[in-house]
Amino acid sequence: MRPFLGGRFMKSLWNGLEPKILDDKKVLDSNCNADVCIIGGGITGISTAYYLSKSGKKVVVLERDSLADKTTGNSTAKITSQHGLFYKYLLDDYGQDFAKSYYSANQEAISRIKSIIQEEKIDCDFESQDSYVFTQSSREVSNIEDEVKAVKSFGGEAEFVKSIEPNLGNVKGAIKFPNQAKFNPRKYVKGLARAIENNGSEIYENSKVVSVKNENDEYVVSTDKASVRAKYVVVATNYPIINTPRFLFH
Ligand SMILES: Cc1cc2nc3c(=O)[nH]c(=O)nc-3n(C[C@H](O)[C@H](O)[C@H](O)COP(=O)(O)OP(=O)(O)OC[C@H]3O[C@@H](n4cnc5c(N)ncnc54)[C@H](O)[C@@H]3O)c2cc1C
Known part of the structure; x- marks a missing residue:
């Protein structure tokens, strides 16, 4: 939750200097496949997506709201x-x-x-x-x-x-x-996001994950509009959103 100041939510300096990360918000609205589905578009999810996409993996990132807008965009930098x-x-x-x-x-x-x-x-x-x-x-x-x-x-x-x-x-x-x-963590994430898309992987915003199911040795990661089927899932939501056996919480 953001600090509440005088009737308005306070935005960090980093948000002010870099208010927009992706040019167009893409929402996941049709089913797709990936090697790895990453849930959460803060610095953890986006850094993981960067390394995996650079190594040739097809990655799909699903972010509930906007990239680097939560802890990452409000950190001490x-x-x-x-x-x-x-x-x-x-x-x-x-x-x-x-x-x-x-x-x-x-x-x-x-x-x-x-x-x-x-x-x-x-x-x-x-x-x-x-x-x-x-x-x-x-x-x-x-x-x-x-x-x-x-x-x-x-x-x-x-x-x-x-x-x-x-x-x-x-x-x-x-x-x-x-x-x-x-x-500026938002500018850094913006640069990584550009590299991830150039590597052929995909980032979706306004795409809140509501369930993760294991089917035939694959994971089905669903929003309320569509699903991603992936061999691996990384939960990078800062706070855990699911508690499925075989997931490793740090
Ligand atoms: C006040 C504060 C200052 C800090 N300062 C520093 C610092 O200066 N340096 C440092 O190294 N660390 C700092 N930290 C630690 C900080 O937590 C990490 O550095 C980092 O920003 C966390 O990034 P993250 O990607 O794990 O989390 P977040 O940036 O919070 O990203 C998690 C993302 O997951 C998304 N999400 C949540 N649920 C779902 C869902 N169901 N479906 C899809 N997406 C979902 C959220 O919308 C969010 O964008 C600070 C922490 C705090 C609280």
């Missing part, structure tokens, strides 16, 4: 390996291999997004920037120092600093992750 003070917790509760894998996967994601942007020539205001978690309370400085130690313990890049950019004043301590990034 940062692409970082830094998620609060998370690594001390990962290290303590899951061990060094797990914490290192989490860090490496996130660093890899930053590089991959950067190379997709270059390869597909996506104009999405991508900028490499340092990322910080800071405190203005002397009592919390030791938490920041512990986090720096945790990240360095598995070879991650982190630094304890006493000032940040932009200078907010009164910063007592901060953990800096270098070479992180930000972008």
